[in-house]
Amino acid sequence: MTEREFLCIAHRGASSYAPENTFAAFDKALELGARQVELDVHFSRDGHIVVIHDDTLDRTTDGSGAVSEMTLAELRSLDAGSWFGPEYSGERIRTLAEIFEQYKGRLYFHVEIKARAEGLASRAADMVRAHGMTEDVTITSFWKPWLEETRMYAPELTTGWLVPLGRDSSWDYSIIEQALELGLDQVCPRADITTPELVSKLHQKGFVVRCHGAYSEELMRRAVDCGADGTTVNFPDKLMEYLGRRQ
Numbered sequence: 001m002t003e004r005e006f007l008c009i010a011h012r013g014a015s016s017y018a019p020e021n022t023f024a025a026f027d028k029a030l031e032l033g034a035r036q037v038e039l040d041v042h043f044s045r046d047g048h049i050v051v052i053h054d055d056t057l058d059r060t061t062d063g064s065g066a067v068s069e070m071t072l073a074e075l076r077s078l079d080a081g082s083w084f085g086p087e088y089s090g091e092r093i094r095t096l097a098e099i100f101e102q103y104k105g106r107l108y109f110h111v112e113i114k115a116r117a118e119g120l121a122s123r124a125a126d127m128v129r130a131h132g133m134t135e136d137v138t139i140t141s142f143w144k145p146w147l148e149e150t151r152m153y154a155p156e157l158t159t160g161w162l163v164p165l166g167r168d169s170s171w172d173y174s175i176i177e178q179a180l181e182l183g184l185d186q187v188c189p190r191a192d193i194t195t196p197e198l199v200s201k202l203h204q205k206g207f208v209v210r211c212h213g214a215y216s217e218e219l220m221r222r223a224v225d226c227g228a229d230g231t232t233v234n235f236p237d238k239l240m241e242y243l244g245r246r247q
C-alpha cells in the first residue's frame with residue numbers, strides 16, 4: 001500500500017505538535033504534508049458550529065464551563081493555544097465556517113459530530129453545502145442517531161461510524177448490519193482492536209475501514225499492517241514516513 005492510497009488523517013490537526021483543532025494544528029498538518037484532517041464540532045449557545053473536542057472549555061482554553069452555554073462572542077474571546085505552549089497564545093476557537101474558508105481546496109475534512117445535540121449534523125451538512133465542499137468532507141460520529149440524521153438530511157455526504165467493533169465485542173454483526181442498513185460508507189474501529197480478519201470482513205461488506213485511536217506509533221503501524229484504508233493520527237509525519245518505507 002502506498003502513501004497516496006492510505007488515508008493519513010491528522011487527528012484534530014497535527015495535534016502532537018500544535019494545539020488541537022486550531023489553525024495552528026491544521027497549518028502544521030499541511031506543513032508536514034498531510035492533506036486530510038479530523039476535527040470535532042459542538043454548538044455554541046447561540047447556535048454557531050464551533051470546532052473543539054471536549055464538552056467543556058477547561059482543558060484546551062483559559063475558560064471554563066460548558067461550550068454549549070457560551071455565545072460565539074464569548075468563545076472567540078478565549079485563548080485556545082496557551083495550554084499547549086506560550087507561543088500559541090493567539091490561537092482561538094474557530095467556527096466550522098472559518099475553518100472551511102481557511103482551508104478549502106487544501107484539506108479534506110473528517111468532521112466528527114461530537115456534541116449530543118439534535119440538529120448539529122444537519123447544520124454541519126448545511127455548512128458543507130454552503131461552501132461547495134460535499135466532495136471534501138466525511139461526516140463521522142460515535143452516535144448512530146447523528147449518522148441517521150446525516151443520511152436522511154444529506155444523503156450525498158460520505159459517512160463513517162466510529163465503532164467499538166473488535167475481538168471483544170459481542171455485537172460485531174449487529175454493528176455491521178446496522179451500518180449496511182443505514183448506507184454508511186465507512187466503519188471506523190479503534191486501532192487497538194483492529195485485526196486483518198475484521199478489516200477483511202468489513203471490506204467484503206463494501207466498507208472503507210478507517211481506524212481511530214492510533215495514539216502510539218505501534219498502533220499506527222497496526223492500522224496499516226491490518227490492511228485498513230486509513231487512520232487518524234496525531235503525528236501524520238510519522239505515519240507518512242512509515243508508509244514511505246513500505247513502498
Ligand code: G3P
Binds near residue numbers: 040053211212232
Ligand atoms: O477519529 C475519531 C477520533 O477523533 C475519535 O476520538 O476522542 O479523539 O474524538 P476523539
Ligand code: CA
Binds near residue numbers: 038039112
Ligand atoms: Ca474526534
